Amino acid sequence: MLDPTRFISEYGEEVTLRSRSLDTDNRATVTGWPPVTWTESEIMMYVEQKSTKLLDAGGGMINEVRLRGYVIESLSQEDQVVVRGATYKVEMKPEPFAEGGTVIYYGLMLLEVAA
């Protein structure tokens, strides 16, 4: 079986990871929400097209595009990745895939952040 790390390196593509940080010590006065900051880096990801839907948002149509991604690094829910110019968010907690008790790679559900 092909090593997942090698598979992602050889068949994946370089994407921009935007790691999200929440400053919970400086919450906004009105909403109580913490400010969000982003840190960018480049990682390798194997990307699969998952689904595309056209939805009625009540007042207009919106495209909902989902991808499946596989990475070696551990990402967090709500981090963002830029794949071929389009920005996606990590919709759910990444799924770890382990062998012999050691996590080898992670599976991600990505949802396009609509412009």
Next chain:
Amino acid sequence: MSVDPKYRIKNLVAYALTLVKKDNDSTSASCIILYEGGPETLGDLFDTYDVVVTVGDPSGKPERHIQEVPEHHPQAYPVNVLTIDKYSSGVLVCTGSRMQHNCRERIEFALDGTKETAYRVRIVNSKEGQKVVGGITIWETVYMIKHTDM
């Protein structure tokens, strides 16, 4: 420009929450009140706080029509009070259902005690319940708080 009622209600409830105690009736509970729709999950919030309160968007209809012109435009804001069982070193320090009672006492006291000439706030409805979501048992009370400019 008048004060945003949602922000006003948030501040009134926030004051009430400062008086909420844990099960031992002496230690202050850590509470947070936010607008709905923030960037954090409930799991993240309950890691830090004992009580999570969110203020939602209002609904309402004009009232007291005189010759078909409404006198008041009250809006009812949903305020969700969420609690879970919280443990410290294996000991239950915040019982979800009891914390709901503690919060209700303080919120009712704070809102009923608000005597302003420019506006009125009161609880028009509340609904308690319990649900298991994502592996967490959450006790929830939704208060509909009516705000009317006088």
